[in-house]
Amino acid sequence: MEPFINIRALIIDMDGVLWHGDQAIPGLTDFFQTLRAQNFRFILATNNASLTPPQYVNKLAKMGVTVTENEILTSGMATALYLSQHEDPATTRVFVLGEAGASEPLRQCGFTLTGLYQLNSAKTPGEGADIVVCGKDQTLSWDKLATASLNIRAGAKFIGTNADTTLPTEYGITHGNGAILAALQAATGVSPTIIGKPEPIIYQQAMALLGTDPAETVAIGDRLETDILGAVRTGIRSLMVLTGVSTQADLEASDYGPTWVMADIRAVTEALKTLAA
Incomplete structure (x- = not known):
């Protein structure tokens, strides 16, 4: 060794x-x-792109550890930085299937975030996105998956903050973001570009x-x-x-x-x- x-x-x-x-x-x-x-x-x-740096700071504080926001880098933050280097935030619309840890860095970089399609509306479902970013989402719903799928099928770039298929918790190992990516890939036939480890x-x-x-x-x-x-x-x-x-x-x-x-x-x-x- x-x-x-x-x-x-x-x-x-x-x-x-x-x-x-x-x-x-x-x-x-x-x-x-x-x-x-x-x-x-x-x-x-x-x-894990579900939490923001302040949320991680607070989580560690509850465990008796002090860190600063500058000592934290999430795949959500890495995704926003990567996209800001490859796209123009002022003209790029992004649909985020994820939580604040994925959406806030994109908003801070100047991207416009789109909402859910109104799938039960008699009118058009809504304005589409140029990019779909998918991160861990504990509020995952049919409408979120449908909105992401429709945008990807319409030509939006498909970005995954990370591809971890599982997540260790205090209850045992459960599904991770990679499981959500697999569902979207099965629905669209499009493979995501991954930003987090192992890239x-x-x-x-x-x-x-x-x-x-x-x-x-x-x-x-x-x-x-x-x-x-x-x-x-x-x-x-x-x-x-x-x-x-x-x-x-x-x-x-x-x-x-x-x-x-x-x-x-x-x-x-x-x-x-x-x-x-």
């Missing part, structure tokens, strides 16, 4: 690494105290925010096919914890893997402490 050295910054996943739903994983506060004490730079980079985009954006070199940056995650594969594609080292979706058996069956594997963030904390020893 590669020596645990030359680490200046961390890109840290949240679901399955820091918590399960609203339940903190043991060792959370000590982990962040160690990061602060040893001056590690970090970005909390999540594929390198969000990791590259995180390193730009950190101002660090790939050689001194490490990604921490729990999911082999997103967090770890994304790090491999980006060319950075990675550390997988076994408190989320992927297991040791998954690792043994995979033709790629993380640089290091640890049981949980308590083990990561102890490893980080050795860097200052």
Whole structure:
């Protein structure tokens, strides 16, 4: 195993690494105290696009951890930044199937957001969108899926904030945004462009925010096919914890893997402490 050295910054996943739903994983506060004490730079980079940075700040505060909005990067934020670099926000209309974490960054970038089609109206259903963005949505409905499908079938670009098919919660593993994307793809025959992990985009954006070199940056995650594969594609080292979706058996069956594997963030904390020893 590669020596645990030359680490200046961390890109840290949240679901399955820091918590399960609203339940903190043991060792959370000590982990962040160690990061602060040893001056590690970090970005909390999540594929979950349902929450906004202030909501994540509040969620961590309830768990006894203080972070700033500048230390958070969601796939919703990454999607808005990516689209603002490739489209003109002033003239581009976007339908968002998702929650505030997906819609607010787009609104802040200047995009016009369209509403649901009035499918039961005798009139035309409504003005269409140029782009459909799909993120995790706990208020998913038939009308939302129908509006997204109709826009995509009419030629709108299809963007997925992330493609995680599952989501670890305090109740167990449930469906993720990838399941919603699969429904829309089945309904339209169109494959989405994915912004979140395992695509390198969000990791590259995180390193730009950190101002660090790939050689001194490490990604921490729990999911082999997103967090770890994304790090491999980006060319950075990675550390997988076994408190989320992927297991040791998954690792043994995979033709790629993380640089290091640890049981949980308590083990990561102890490893980080050795860097200052």
